[in-house]
Amino acid sequence: MIGAAGVLAGAAWTLSITAATAGGAPAAYGTPSGTESTIGSAGGGDQYYPMAGNGGIDAQHYDLDLSYTPEKYLPKAIRDQYHLLKGEHLGRIEGTATVAIRATQPLTRFDLDLSSTLHVRSVTINGHAVAYAHRADGELVITPQRLIAAGTRVSVAVAYGAIIRRPPVVNGFSTGLIPTADGVVLSAEPTGAPTWFPCNDLPHDKATYAFNLTVPRGLVGVSNGLPVGKRTTGNTTAYQWRTNDPMAPYLAEIAVGNYRIITRSAMGVPIYDYIDRDIPSGRQRKIDAVLAKVPQMMRYLSGQFGPYPFSSYGHIVDKDLQAGASMENQTRTLLMTDEADEATVAHELTHQWFGDQVALGQWRDIWLNESLATWGEWLWRHHSTTDHESLAASYREAVRDMSGSWQTVVTDPGADDLFSDAVYARGGAMLYRLDRLIGDSAMSTILHQWVSMRRRQPASTAQFVTLATRVSGRDLSGLFEPWLFQPGKPRGA
Structure with a gap:
């Protein structure tokens, strides 16, 4: 369930193998140590989604430096080019994802998952440009300059971007980035993570994350974990978030919007709620009343299952999330306005133990x-x-x-x-x-x-x-x- 996207106007995106050359000597990754295969498999072996995830790599950390531009901030030429349906929202995402991976086998080639609707500008390993191919099936095939020895950790940086539109509704759900009237929300379960960043899209390959999310000034950028910084420069504001609690790719979240912020805490855990200011006031009061019960829920459920497992919690409630579902993104649950009720809030909070901390193998x-x-x-x-x-x-x-x-x-x-x-x-x-x-x-x-x-x-x-x-x-x-x-x-x- 991947949404349609278009190429940025005037950009020289490449979708084929790039025989890149690097300045200076390449990093010394290692030397061959046997006759085993040195090509990481294109899929991770899930029975339902065999091409999700990849073989030969274990993700350790994602550093996502991204900017998001909602439709009303885009140049008119781009809006006219991609705006096909009345009421359809557009957005532009671009930036660089730097993925620290550990090779689980000797590698002369490996893949990351990245939707072909996102357009790659460059790929580097440890700062050196390398050859890559971005296939139509969502495989970003990367060829290092020399073999990466098993156990070696390298840094893979991918620069990319695209104009995005609302993804199609499949089985009642939209999966991936969902542009809204003033920003974007994300619902990535089960395989929507590659619609916005390159990853090893397996539910059990957890890593830590750092986010630098730049948005138009006046909007709020939200992600997982703890807020660690905010800086306004000219017409944009960059929001920094970090999670040191390992997280699966499908649970990573970004949201941009005109949000009001409510903070509270439970058992020393900070709780950050981001509520769309455009929700009608009567509904806002009902949502606030439900979310005010979360500290009680957290204390009670901790008694049932063990201590709350993460460093923070909270919610994103956006009025434009309609064709989708509430989603237990790690530490930052996404709630549909019509589902911001006590039962759903308790359900998604319970997921922090079951699904987020305890991850599925299949x-x-x-x-x-x-x-x-x-x-x-x-x-x-x-x-x-x-x-x-x-x-x-x-x-x-x-x-x-x-x-x-x-x-x-x-x-x-x-x-x-x-x-x-x-x-x-x-x-x-x-x-x-x-x-x-x-x-x-x-x-x-x-x-x-x-x-x-x-x-x-x-x-x-x-x-x-x-x-x-x-x-x-x-x-x-x-x-x-x-x-x-x-x-x-x-x-x-």
């Missing part, structure tokens, strides 16, 4: 993100109301609303049903049944241990099943088989 296991976030949403509802039957009520509602989704297998929904009711509601219902079967204490132990054990390793369904079986001391196959691994409505549901 997208087919997305229920480990969405079902556990659904469970956190139900737990908060139970905690925050006087209805002692609220967990049972949530379970009954989930079963009732499943309707035609019973044939979807929770642990293998398929790429087209990655966000189906089965992944959310059926998985949440299974967790309710697990809790009733083994008791609150064992359930709490499972979730605490899941977070602590898997926070640095990609997670799988098999590992969850093994942990639950060990902690409970019971054979749980009678629950897991019909609810997770088989199609059809389980008996007794």
Whole structure:
């Protein structure tokens, strides 16, 4: 789900192999150490998205120095050239992404993921220009001047840019950069990260990030982590953000808009909320009231799952995010205006533990993100109301609303049903049944241990099943088989 984009007018972009020459001697990357392949694979091996990610590299850090120009600040000639539909918004992104990678094998060639709708100006390794090819399938193929030895860390800088338009809606969602009336928001799950920066687009290849986001003066630039600086020069303002908490590419976020800022804290964690000033005042008050409960939610959910895992939290609420979905970007959840309700806020906050800290090894296991976030949403509802039957009520509602989704297998929904009711509601219902079967204490132990054990390793369904079986001391196959691994409505549901 990648949006259309055009070439910047008057720019000499290149889309073919560039036989670049570097001034001075090339960096000494290493020498061959065997007969193993020296070409990193073009895909990362995901069952649903085999071309996402790349072989032979492990991303360590992303330094993103970007500028974003909304439509109304673009020259009229560009607006006229690309403006095809009334009400369609445009934007221009350009800059340089510097990616620190570690070679996991000897490399004479490797790839990064970067949408072909973005147009590359240059690629360097450790400051030296290198040859590259930017393919139509979104592979940026990079050829170093000499072999990079396994274990060596190098710095890859890619200069790029493009005019962008709103991406198409696929299965009810827009994925990628979404231009708005006064800026841009981003919803990148599952494979939208390469629509705005070159990366190793795997859900478990986490890295640290630094952002320098330059926007027209008067607008606000938002990203993940902590704000570390702001500088206005002439008609632009640069906002600096940094996250030292390793993060998957699809959870990285940028947003630009006319935002008001609310700050609060919980347990020493700063919370930054960015609310579109153009949302009607009545709706603004309702959103503010919901977000004011986040410190309470954070304290409660920390008791359920373990300490909040990151250095900050907060939300972006933009009135122009319509064709899309609320998204648990790490430390900076994106909320649709119509979804800025208590249930959604609790759901996305729970994702900070499940999906953001504990990462998937394969997208087919997305229920480990969405079902556990659904469970956190139900737990908060139970905690925050006087209805002692609220967990049972949530379970009954989930079963009732499943309707035609019973044939979807929770642990293998398929790429087209990655966000189906089965992944959310059926998985949440299974967790309710697990809790009733083994008791609150064992359930709490499972979730605490899941977070602590898997926070640095990609997670799988098999590992969850093994942990639950060990902690409970019971054979749980009678629950897991019909609810997770088989199609059809389980008996007794």
